[in-house]
Amino acid sequence: MKKTKIFGLFLKEVWRTNKLQFLYLILTSIFASGQALLVIYLSKMVIDNVFTLDLKSFAISLGLLLLGKLSLSLLTNLFTKKNKEATLKTEKLMNKSLSDKIMNLEYSLLEDPKVLDLRERAAFPITSIRIIESFVGYIGKIVTGLLTLFGVVVLIAMQSIILLGLIILVIIAGIIFSVKMQNSIKKQQESIIPWNRVTNYLFSIAMNDGEQKNHRIYNTSKLVIDKTFEAMQPMFEGLNRIYRSVAGLSISRNIASTIAQSLALGYGAIRVLSTTFGPSISIGDFSVIISSTEKFTNAMGEVVFYFNEILVNIDYLQPWGEFMMLPDHKLEGKDKNMGPLETLEFRNVTFKYPNTDKVILDNISFSINKGEKISIVGINNAGKSTMVKLIMRFFKPDSGQILWNGIDISTLDNETYLKNISGVFQDFKLFPFSIYENLLIDQSGEQKVWDSLEKVGLKKRVEALPNGVHTNLDKSLDENATNFSGGENQKLAIARAINKEASLLILDEPTAALDPIAESEIFEHFSQLVEQKTSIYISHRMSSSTFCDKVLVIDEAKIAAFDSHKELMKTENKYSELFNVQAQNYI
Incomplete structure (x- = not known):
């Protein structure tokens, strides 16, 4: 994604979550820049009244200066506080927005390792480095700087267009150099990221509770510490280069600012002392030139610096922007009149996972009636858990229908539908x-x-x-x-x-972490546990099928059998084969 698109998406999300953020930010900027401009202009009046010995005008202008500065200062502080409170709220709401996105994401994407990695990288700038606070601060500084620039440009232009042009040329030259320095600093920061990751990983090994046994048994602590400091060395060297570049950046800004202010000082002095460049000006006008030039250099520096900070740091938001653009899990059904489960039917259902060619379920059909307890068995990756995902509407069949009381589940309101389903899953x-x-x-x-x-x-x-x-x-x-x-x-x-x-209970490997005795207790009391609910039970332990009404056997994407345990054990089939093999291993 382009940086402009990411930044636009960020602003759009801030606007959507907290519109007051923009109001407080703009008001803070208006009062902050207004305060600076008011001081420049009213100071001129105070100084001129001192030199004209007009005591009354001096008192009025001084009073206006003090009152105006105090009022604008209070308003600036008030809306700065409001802006910070709004920023905290925006952070909270954007965190929630990110969580909502994760919860509503197309389910198939949640099984994609690349998307899972993107999710972690998307959350990092929002939750760990508080980039929202940084960006709101940057935008506020830029708006304040632009408003201040507009005001001081008018004040300087009223004195001399030529002086304004010279100052702008000097500042632009300094800005070009500063931007190059900032880009160099960014590259240096990126160069130490791999070493920082290695160092953090080694620190985690040293601090991890699970590794402490190894440290003590094999005396690995010295090895880990040595490796950690070895990895830290290039990181420290990189940091030293960054510190030197930062110092160079500061010097370049100071040089440009000094040249601009020297031009203003020289020009102002000449205008006060002679008529070489025009009519002589007052000491008050001289103060306007000096103060406006200083504000101009500072404001221009801030605008460029914080704009460049946005350009540099927008890369942190790249994963967030990509993640927020991922498709949501769209379920279009709206029918809420479904009722508790009477029958659940798979009718000619075929399914394969997105971006794969392997058919997991191939034209399967079966039905489950109210109150039945069904065990689904098959070898690993036979499609047992896939059937559960289809029932839960995490995926859609490529063809065929799944019917709840004769109604296609794709037409049902998802919230109402899921209220009727409960389950325990492997993870x-x-x-x-x-x-x-x-x-x-x-x-x-x-x-x-x-x-x-x-x-x-x-x-x-x-x-x-x-x-x-x-x-x-x-x-x-x-x-x-x-x-x-x-x-x-x-x-x-x-x-x-x-x-x-719920009227349907799905148990996908519900006893995987239980010891044999605890598992046996669950099996023995299974009917009491599920009461009258229709139940689907998936387990690699074939003995779980004995307490179910029917066993659904999946083999090579097809239904190999669907009958009671007792009936299936009477003949040689896939189920009896699996059951007998596992029984022998437990003897």
Whole structure:
């Protein structure tokens, strides 16, 4: 993406999230530049009144100067504060916007490693280096500088167009040199990024809790420390080059500013002392020339500097811009009249993942009735989890239909549809909130939480905690929290799934982290856990099929069988083959 497009997208997003940001920024700039111009002009009046010995006019002009400066200073401070508050709100809202984008992203993109990497790089400038605050600050400085420039250009031009032209030429020459220096600094900064990444990685190895055993057993700490300092050396050399360039940049600005102010000083002195370049001017006019030139050089320097800062730092927003332009997960269905599940039917469904040629499901058809417990089995990558993703509408079939009570799910309102589905997935996540909040999410009822904990065998464990179900998970965020084992977390995920008032329950490897005894308990009480809900159960452990009503066997993208465990074991087929092989391995 071009820098102008990224910056335009950034401004558009700021405008969308917080329009007051622009109002406060503009008002702050107006009052800040107005204060500077007011001081220049009213100071001239004060000085001229001193030399004319007009005491009354002197008092009035001095009073106006003090009152005007105080008023504009207070207004500048007020709107600077408002602008900072607005910036914090903008940061918060743009963080939310980024989160919303992630949540609404086309699901297929979330399985693309390049998109996952882009997501991390998109979040970095927003969450880690607070680039929104920086850019709002840059824009504010530029607007203030431009308004100040306009004012002082008028004041200088009123004295001499020639002087204004000379000052502009000197400042432009200094700007060209400064821009080259800033670009050089940018390249030097980029040159140390790889070494910075290596150093951070080595530091993480040194500090990582999981590596401490290796450090102590194999005495690797000295090796890691030596490697870290070895990687830091070129980084320090790069930083020294940057510091020297920054010093050179400062010197170049000072030289240009000094030349411009010397021209103004010489020209003003000549105009005061003679009529060589025109009528003699007052000391007040002399002060206007000197002050305006100083403000001109400072304002022009700030405008160019902060504009270049935007150009340099816009690269940080490149991943953000690309990420925000990715397509959303669009579901066009609007029908909310679906009702609880009576039948779920796959009708001639064919599917292959985007940008691949391998057919995962090939013209499959089957139906599940209300209250049935179905086990889906097959070898790895047979398409078991893919079927779940299709049911959840994460992907669309390439052909065929999935019908909920005879209605094509693509026509249903997605929010209403997903309210009827609950599940535990292989890569389930629990939030670092309380157990209660994790198990009910947007519902209420503490007794319901305790009932579900009892069903999965965690009630006594949670009762022993100081805050019971109101205990937070994850000690890394709360020292009073608790850390459950992997198996206990999986039980919590199962409890969360059975708590949701949904008519279809999907369990994709729900016992993968459980030990054999805990898994056996879940299997034995499976009917009680799911109650009357229609259930789809996916597991690599074939024994899970024995407590289900039917077993759906997938082989080579087709349905190889769909019958009860008892019936399937009567003949030689793919299911009996898989079941017997696994049974032998467990004996």
